[in-house]
Amino acid sequence: QKEVEQNSGPLSVPEGAIASLNCTYSDRGSQSFFWYRQYSGKSPELIMFIYSNGDKEDGRFTAQLNKASQYVSLLIRDSQPSDSATYLCAVNLNSGGSNYKLTFGKGTLLTVNP
C-alpha cells in the first residue's frame, strides 16, 4: 500500500459544478496535509493546506480532513475550465521523526468542460 493514495482519474465535471477530489494516507500520526495544483508541463503550486479535523475554506476551495478515517479531500465549487489540471495530495508523514518530509500522491487529473 502506497503511503498517499489518490484516484488517478481522469475526473470530468461540467463548468459550474462541484469537483470532489479524494486522498487517503497510511500514517495515522501525520499532522499536516496539502493540496497542490499542477498544470501540464508546469511545476506544482500550493493551493490549500489543513492541519485540523473538519473543513477549511478558501475562496472556491474547501479542504476536508478526517484523521480517524485517514482521509483528506478537496472540493472545488463553481469549477472553471482554468481549474483543469492535476491535483496532488501531499502529506507530512510523521514516521521515524522525519517531520520535514512531504510525500505526494500520484495525482488526480481534473478536466472541467465548458
Place this chain on the structure above:
Amino acid sequence: GAGVSQSPRYKVAKRGQDVALRCDPISGHVSLFWYQQALGQGPEFLTYFQNEAQLDKSGLPSDRFFAERPEGSVSTLKIQRTQQEDSAVYLCASSLGVADYSYNSPLHFGNGTRLTVT
C-alpha cells in the same frame, strides 16, 4: 532571482553517460528537496537538505545517484551511468522553514529538468 531556478531545462543523455542537474533555491531557504516525477505520476521524494546537511537520502534509487549542497545554497544532483529508467522530470523545491509548508513558508518548486535517456 525571484524563484527556484533549475538548469538545464532539458537534458538528453545517451545511456551510460553521467549528468549533473543544478538547482538554485530562493536565497535564505533552509530546506531543499529533490523529487523525481515520472510521466503521469506524482513527485517521488529523492533527498532532503537542511542547509548544507543532507539529512535524508532514502529516496535515491541507487548508488548511481548523488546529491550535494556544499554551501547550503546551490544544489547539484548527479546521476552516473544513466539508464533509460532514469528518464523523468527532476524537481527541486525549497522552503524557508522546516516541516511547516503552509503559507508561512510554502514549498517553492522549480520548473524542473526533463531528463531523457536514449
